[in-house]
Amino acid sequence: xxxQHTEFSKRNEQxxxxxxxxxxxxxxxGRKLIIVTCMDARLDPAAHLGLKEGDAHxxxxxxxxxxxxxxxxxISQRLLGTREIAVFNHTDCGMLTFSTNxxxxxxxxxxxxxxxxxxRVDAITFLDxxxxxxxxxxNVAWLKNEPLLLPETVVTGxxxxxxxxxxxxxx
Amino acid sequence: xxxQHTEFSKRNEQxxxxxxxxxxxxxxxGRKLIIVTCMDARLDPAAHLGLKEGDAHxxxxxxxxxxxxxxxxxISQRLLGTREIAVFNHTDCGMLTFSTNxxxxxxxxxxxxxxxxxxRVDAITFLDxxxxxxxxxxNVAWLKNEPLLLPETVVTGxxxxxxxxxxxxxx
Numbered sequence: 001x002x003x004q005h006t007e008f009s010k011r012n013e014q015x016x017x018x019x020x021x022x023x024x025x026x027x028x029x030g031r032k033l034i035i036v037t038c039m040d041a042r043l044d045p046a047a048h049l050g051l052k053e054g055d056a057h058x059x060x061x062x063x064x065x066x067x068x069x070x071x072x073x074x075i076s077q078r079l080l081g082t083r084e085i086a087v088f089n090h091t092d093c094g095m096l097t098f099s100t101n102x103x104x105x106x107x108x109x110x111x112x113x114x115x116x117x118x119x120r121v122d123a124i125t126f127l128d129x130x131x132x133x134x135x136x137x138x139n140v141a142w143l144k145n146e147p148l149l150l151p152e153t154v155v156t157g158x159x160x161x162x163x164x165x166x167x168x169x170x171x
Numbered sequence: 172x173x174x175q176h177t178e179f180s181k182r183n184e185q186x187x188x189x190x191x192x193x194x195x196x197x198x199x200x201g202r203k204l205i206i207v208t209c210m211d212a213r214l215d216p217a218a219h220l221g222l223k224e225g226d227a228h229x230x231x232x233x234x235x236x237x238x239x240x241x242x243x244x245x246i247s248q249r250l251l252g253t254r255e256i257a258v259f260n261h262t263d264c265g266m267l268t269f270s271t272n273x274x275x276x277x278x279x280x281x282x283x284x285x286x287x288x289x290x291r292v293d294a295i296t297f298l299d300x301x302x303x304x305x306x307x308x309x310n311v312a313w314l315k316n317e318p319l320l321l322p323e324t325v326v327t328g329x330x331x332x333x334x335x336x337x338x339x340x341x342x
Contacts, residue, residue, distance in 0.1 A: 050182025
């Protein structure tokens, strides 16, 4: 495989050429907003929500799971002033297709009996889920009940449909 | 504060109107690539790297710290075939401006002696760092040395400059 990163600098030049006055944007998000969403390659949250540079913190991981990002959310709220969180899960998510045991087995099989690898991967919960709408609801409930988050936080939960680009609010 | 999320659906309509044939994109990232970068509101990685929907997994948290995202990176590699990771940190990062003790104090002061809150926040390491280039190098070194990641992974480390939109490769 040839490394894709060799193209980054070339493509970045176009962005730099039309950068405009974005260099004066302040550090705190202008909309006081956090988006939590999945790492899925088909999602471009800035594009499908119409967000511009400077608007919102964007936190992304496998599944779009807020409970895996408490560190980042606390920093966003306490140091950078965000007061609203919108959590997005999406249709056809990879997290619906496997179990934690599946991933552990895949990693252990490839490592051919390496005890260190086995112990390390068995310590990880991969947070797979079986129901998309339920996952959104659990995300929102977790955010509303976590004692380290600000009680006045506005929390909403959404589903993004990878087939047509539409969002719909669940909670 | 009025909730910003009321505008999401309106702005999403424009994205849906020009969605084209993106509904047929497969789940695995076409470039077999993971981008790890900061949640910072000023960063739009798809825009500044010229990535399109379907190209790459994008993982974002406070600081752009790979070690906080092992769960997601394993899923990306083992279930969805990625083989390259590019880590981005950026200038003027909030992570350079505080210490873990600062955040813990802020949270505890606001909770006015709540022992549960104090115990929970004292258990979190906020992963602040003091040197940007050093952070990129540590990110890359961590990725290259983590036994649960594929040894053939191509790893590069970069800095994004929020003042002019330019990227530069560190490692």
